Amino acid sequence: MKLLSTYLLLIVSGTSLMSGYILWTFYAFFMQSRQTDLENWSTALSESVTDVLEANDTQGVQSIVQRYGAPANITLRVFDAQGSLLATSDPQTDRQVTDWLPIPGVSEALSGHVAQGVAKGVLSTSDRIYIAKPITRNGQLLGILRISITLEQFQKQFASVTWTILAALVLTIFLCTLVSDHLARSLSKPIEVMRNFAIRVGGGQFDDRLMIRQSNELDQLATELNRMSARLKSLDEERRAFLANVSHELRTPVSNVQVTIEALERGAVDEPELRDRFFQTIKEETKRLSVLIHDLLDLGRLEAGITSLEIQAIALKSVISRAIRAMEVRMQAKNVTVQVDVEDLRVMGDSERLLQAFLNLLDNAIKYSTPNACIFITASRNKQQALISIRDQGSGIPETNLPRIFEQFYTTSHSTKQSGVGLGLAIAKRILEAHGGSITASSQPGQGAIFTLSLPLES
Structure with missing residues (x-):
């Protein structure tokens, strides 16, 4: 279950980040394209508008605005040098506005600066991209040109794309969940088998063998675990044999010494020849026991790797x-x-x-x-x-x-x-x-x- 949860977390995180990046890239690309279009349009119209403003041709200004503007999506406005509206492609809305200075971009353009960005439409709540550019000739401000494009259609299309991507994301997560569940089960089952095997080996059951039929690292791990179990079994057998041998080798001299002492206690100590022979036996068996213990300690230190060597x-x-x-x-x-x-x-x-x-x-x-x-x-x-x-x-x-x-x-x-x-x-x-x-x-x-x-x- 933890493995499946990890898979799902990684999949959801990865696909979500990828989907978000795609949407953000698409939105940024569209906005940049629209801004570039506005800049090109404003540059193309600036010369014509400059000419009619310099000639003080109000009718010419109105003609240009009506020709290139469209109330539904492209709004074109021309202001004089004082910020008064001279011509607009959306007269029904604009006649309700008495002060244009608060409208985004107007004040900046009157100050001689180009302003552009995204703002709400005049007397509406829909988002629009705008650009406001000062109209100058020979260093004299003749007026300003403001163009805005509605984003409503794009936002509808973007919402449609967003829902499509979200639906694809949900479908991807669902399919990945099925695949991940299969993979998690295929991995967790042999891991659980190996865990139980390790528990049994830890409990001293060295005769079991793992049978993992997978051509991957798990199969290799199972092989190594089987080798470990066989080695532990061998070491356990060696340990038992070692203890049995130690017990046997220690028992013999100890028994001989014990029997000899008992014989001495029963009266053999009073017979000089027998007593000397028994004392010699005790000496030999004690020496034998000492050598055996010394060898055992030596062997133990060497096998444990704790013997210090002066190389x-x-x-x-x-x-x-x-x-x-x-x-x-x-x-x-x-x-x-x-x-x-x-x-x-x-x-x-x-x-x-x-x-x-x-x-x-x-x-x-x-x-x-x-x-x-x-x-x-x-x-x-x-x-x-x-x-x-x-x-x-x-x-x-x-x-x-x-x-x-x-x-x-x-x-x-x-x-x-x-x-x-x-x-x-x-x-x-x-x-x-x-x-x-x-x-x-x-x-x-x-x-x-x-x-x-x-x-x-x-x-």
């Missing part, structure tokens, strides 16, 4: 060397070596955050490497990007698992015996994306996994 130019080789030194004990414990071939590149980034990403990737490579294996790290320039490759010699990642390895809490089936909860790669991916970079993974069965990273170089 500066840093040497890529230095960051990778720090990560290798930090993981040296773990590599020695598993008898894993590392081979580095890194060009002297400077990247733009936060050194500590990038170190965290490299540590997570190295931890993953060590975890799945076989004993006596080697990890290969290379880095080279590719246009304005630094490409880093980390390749291990493990069993590889199954092809079906590759698309999901960067998801939160996702672990491959062959890694269930390994430690970790599936947050390391997810955090590394978020860190690289926060730097304007990317990370991908590829693998061939039995040939290890290759993680390829890109980071923007110093400009």
